[in-house]
Amino acid sequence: MDEIIGFAGGLDGVLALRPAPGDGTPELAWGDAFFYYSPDGVVPTTTQPFATIVTKNYPDDETSRLERPGAFRVNVAAGREAFTRWTGHAPRETATAGDGDGAACGGGDTDDTVIAHPVYGPQGWLAVVNPGPRTAEAVRELLAEAHRLARARYERRAEAG
Numbered sequence: 552m553d554e555i556i557g558f559a560g561g562l563d564g565v566l567a568l569r570p571a572p573g574d575g576t577p578e579l580a581w582g583d584a585f586f587y588y589s590p591d592g593v594v595p596t597t598t599q600p601f602a603t604i605v606t607k608n609y610p611d612d613e614t615s616r617l618e619r620p621g622a623f624r625v626n627v628a629a630g631r632e633a634f635t636r637w638t639g640h641a642p643r644e645t646a647t648a649g650d651g652d653g654a655a656c657g658g659g660d661t662d663d664t665v666i667a668h669p670v671y672g673p674q675g676w677l678a679v680v681n682p683g684p685r686t687a688e689a690v691r692e693l694l695a696e697a698h699r700l701a702r703a704r705y706e707r708r709a710e711a712g
Contacts, residue, residue, distance in 0.1 A: 552584075552606075563702075570582070583604055585600040600628075601627070602625065604624070629697055634676075677693060
C-alpha cells in the first residue's frame with residue numbers, strides 16, 4: 552500500500568490525503584488514501600479524487616471482503632477506454648455476480664486482479680483488491696492514466712474559467 556501511495560502521490564500536481572484521527576475527517580475514512588489532481592495543493596471542492604485506496608468495507612460496498620487482515624483495494628477512475636480494455640465491456644454494461652462474471656463485481660477470488668469497481672464500475676472505475684505481482688504494472692499504468700485524465704479535466708475547467 553505504501554508503494555502505491557508513493558507512486559500516485561509522486562505524480563505531478565497530486566495532492567495525496569491520508570485521513571487520520573484528529574484531522575477532522577470522518578472516522579470511516581481513517582487509514583484510507585485519496586488522490587486529487589490539485590497543483591495548488593488545495594483539496595478541490597468540485598471534483599472527486601482520481602484514485603483512492605480503501606482499507607475497510609464501506610456501507611453497501613462489502614463484496615471485496617476488506618474485513619480480512621491487511622486487505623485493501625485500489626480504486627481508479629480509469630476512464631471508458633481503459634475500463635473497456637480491462638473488462639471487455641463498456642462501463643454502463645458492468646457485469647453483476649449473477650451473470651457469470653463475479654470477478655467484475657469484486658467478489659470471490661479476485662485478489663491481485665483488475666476488476667470493475669463493485670459500486671462505481673458504471674462510472675468507469677476499476678479496482679484491484681490486494682495488488683501483487685500480477686497487477687503491479689497495471690496499477691501503475693492505470694494510476695498514470697487516471698492522473699492524465701484528471702489533469703486534462705482540470706486544464707479544461709481552468710481554460711473555461
